[in-house]
Amino acid sequence: METLWFVLLSFMLCMYAILDGFDLGVGTLQLILAKKDDERRLVLNAIAPVWDGNEVWLIAAGGTMFFAFPVLYASSFSGFYLPLMIVLWLLMLRGLGIEFRHQVHHAMWRSFWDSVFSVSSLLLTIVLGAALGNVVRGVPVGKDGYFFEPRWTTFTVVPQACFLAMKTGGELQERAQLLAARLWWAVLLTSLGALLAVSAIRPAIWQNYSRSPWGFIFPLGGVIGLAGTFICIRLKKDRGGFLFSSLFILSMLASTAFGLYPAVLPSALDPDATLTIYNSAAHASALSIGLTWWIVGMVAVAGYFVYIYRSFRGKVTPDGGNSGY
Template sequence: MNIVWFWTLGVMLTAYAVLDGYDLGVGALHLWLARGNEERRVVLNAIGPVWNGNEVWLIAAGGMMVVSFPKVYASGFSGFYLALMVVLWLLILRGVSIEFRGQIDHELWRAFWDAGFCIGSLLIALLLGVALGNVLRGLPIRADGYFQGTFTLLLNPYSLLTGILSLVVLTWHGCNYLRVKTEVDLLLRARCWSARLWSVVVLLVIAATAATLTLGPAMGRNFRLHPLALVFPLFTLIGLIGGFLCRREHDRGAFWSSTAVIVGLLTSAATTAFPNLLGSTLDPSYSLTIYNAASSPHALRVSFIANIVGMIAVVVYSTYVHRTFSGKVKLGDHSY
């Protein structure tokens, strides 16, 4: 059951990264991609009806972590206190930027929220990567299971690298999403950006993989023990190749390629960390694992059943919502 919950959280966070990932990416890129109010509105309406639902995956994943691995939630969240508060502020900034931009018809008003949307999205994408990097690298967790994560500790070269990787991959993903949702000029520009970003993604994936393997001998261990898990990095590889093949046309293919890259990267990261959730750099025995940080077996079982039923319903109706709003964006009366 502990292993099932580990992968459930993995799936939740991956789904969040894929779904909210594209709207974060759209936010990070739109200042450079979309010109003029009309194009900016197209971009906003591409994500308008869905961004809120996408963000709910993060909230649901947080709630699931409380119930399944409360000690990890306690340690990780309190340890990352300041960083998480900054993320919260950025989430607020970003959310209101999307919703309030179109409320007043004035150039300066729109310019302000466009910038807020961009900065919020960009920094969130970066910080999520930084957090993941620190989790993989290990944290100075003490015997009581807690640590104090100051910015000087968190912003180390390795996690900055994973942060930049996260930012670039999500931007590429968002760019591919816009290729699916837009037409004419915007589409051509998005294709151009997508091809550029692809090459940066390739470089960063190679750099990050190398950096991760040199972190310590334990990093590749799970892949040696379970060679089947190599299918995860294979996803990334296929996604990268797909991204190259689809760089000029096949916009949907490009979107699925970046999706595969994100899925591959996150599942590989999860495999690398397993069974640790938060590894300790002070003493491996202080690490919080899926066993010593979990709720009681009964709690794990019950909450799994309670949530999986709901998740199936969620997948069904989020698919319906995405389908309803599929296709190229058309601006109407009720648009952003």
């Protein structure tokens, strides 16, 4: 049962990384790609129906962690208290940037909130990526299961460029396609660098692959995703580029989870102090009961996301009578 909840929690974090990941990337790229006010409204329109719903995956993942692995929740939330407060403020600033932009019809006002939205999205990407890097590296968890880690890997923005190319048209689409082609090479180099760094800092991450070679399906999925993204970018298949780049992110996160298992918070001080799915999980009976409610909730979530993404599929346009989204 502990392994099942580890997989479910990993799944929810992967969904957040993919879905809210393209929201963050769109915000990061807004000031780079969108040169005019109409183009910036297009960028916001591309994510307007889904950005707040995508963030629910982070909240749901936190709730699942609280329920299934309460010791992990207590340790990680206290140890990463400062970074989590930064994440909270950045999430609020992103929302303010989107909601306040159209409240006053003035160029300086819009420019300010566009900058708030873009900078907070960029910082969120860096903070969340670096937090994942700290978990892989290991944190100073003591025998009491607690630590404090004020220090701070980033997610690729190729899917976000492909997403904007898929949802927009004209010059904005062309700039997004060009940027995606250039960023692909940066993703390739940084991914190779991250692979070498992880192998040097935490070589034990490969032990699970030695014991269970079937796990190499996850890195293979990453290679397929990266190669597919390159081909789709060259062919200007924006939807395919977005899907393959999402496969890359999903596969890399799944590879990390597979390598860490059963550890959920490795200790850099004492291997015996590492939090695993066994010493941080709730009672087996609680996990069994909770599974029923988790399934019910996921069915509702799946229905909502299918409806919202089907309702707002296709290209977006700036509404002439609306200065916001």
